[in-house]
Amino acid sequence: MKKNSILMTCLFICFASFAEKPSKMQLSNPEGKIYKYNTTIEKERPELNEATQKAILEYRKNPSQKNYDALLVQVNLNYDDVIARKVAKLEELKTSARYEYQITDMQDIVDETIAVRDLRIKQSMARFTDPRFVENRIKNEDFHPLLGAALNVYVAHTPVTNSQYAEFSGKKVKPGEENLPVVNVNIKDIEKYCAWRGKKDGCKYRIPTEYEWQLAAGHMPKDADFNVEEDRKLTPVEKYSQTTGASGGIDFWGNVWEWTSTKDEDGKFFVKGGAYDSKRMDCRSENNEQTRDGKIRYKNVGFRLIMEK
Structure with a gap:
């Protein structure tokens, strides 16, 4: 009875360990693997930092060119921080990644982030300077x-x-x-x-x-x-x-x-x-x-x- 109990425990542990890991088929999936099984993808949804919130508030109080430029500086800084984080992650992966696809996936992310920099900043500024902007607005509207x-x-x-x-x-x-x-x-x-x-x-x-x-x-x-x-x-x-x-x-x-x-x-x-x-x-x-x-x-x-x- 004791041997059976030990055997069942070992089987349970092995099964649980197996269930937490992607299968070979999942790892070889060139599309799905990146997002469901790649632990290098950043999961955060960065909130607006205090400096950005303050710059938005100042612009809403007084939408002058001076305040617009101050907000633009902050948006540029924020985006460059994102790029720096992703580049640092890429460099880390080059020495620590277990699979080659983790490096290539992160390289693609870095390249895209840099390529669309000007567009993203333009869109962020357009949203932040819109008088209807409300941070963390969550409404179920049509x-x-x-x-x-x-x-x-x-x-x-x-x-x-x-x-x-x-x-x-x-x-x-x-x-x-x-x-x-x-x-x-x-x-x-x-x-x-x-x-x-x-x-x-x-x-x-x-x-x-x-x-x-x-x-x-x-x-x-x-x-x-x-x-x-x-x-x-x-x-x-x-x-x-x-x-x-x-x-x-x-x-x-x-x-x-x-x-x-x-x-x-x-x-x-x-x-x-x-x-x-x-x-x-x-x-x-x-x-x-x-x-x-x-x-x-x-x-x-x-x-x-x-x-x-």
Whole structure:
């Protein structure tokens, strides 16, 4: 009896140890491994430090050029601190990493952080100097102020869902699919929906420009949970509601690509945020390589509304 008890204890310990470690298959997954099994990804969500909060407050009291410049200095310092931390982590990994992919993953993160520095600072300044800015704003609203845009511009909390679109189209939604993002809609379909809903609600609706979408989403957290390499199909827009964009909205990354009104030189429209069948890195807010023909309806492209009051 005693031997059996010892054996069972050993088996339990071994099983628990095994369950905590990624399998060989997980480690060899070139997409998923980085985020679920890589302990080098930073998990923090840095809060605004005291100096930045003070600079924002001073600017709100007196939006002078002097106070704007003081805030800009602080935002630059903050971002350069982020770069320095990531570079230091990269150097540490070069001597301590157990797997080569940990170094290459961190190198990619460092390179991207440096490449988008000016854009991120521009977007941060646009948000911080918006008179509607409130730190740690958490509200479950249908539309959120699009910080950094015109004061009458708001962005939807989620992509348009099947049930919302069905009010316009008259098509029945399959049970259980009411809160899936609507797909198979082209630009003309969206324009008609916006006109219909705008008349009903007494305001103007449209889709965001690429830059407005980036303002609304903000930077994609490297360790965020969303529908890519997870469900392999559409999911309700609220399933990953713990992952929020800079505006307070949800479902910006993964699930469905989102149409924007910005065109490339060939007249195709940029789409943002990735879909359930995308590569995770393609979901990055800064990715501007994905376009679609505005006349075609796609099974993995939906849309999010901008409201102008």
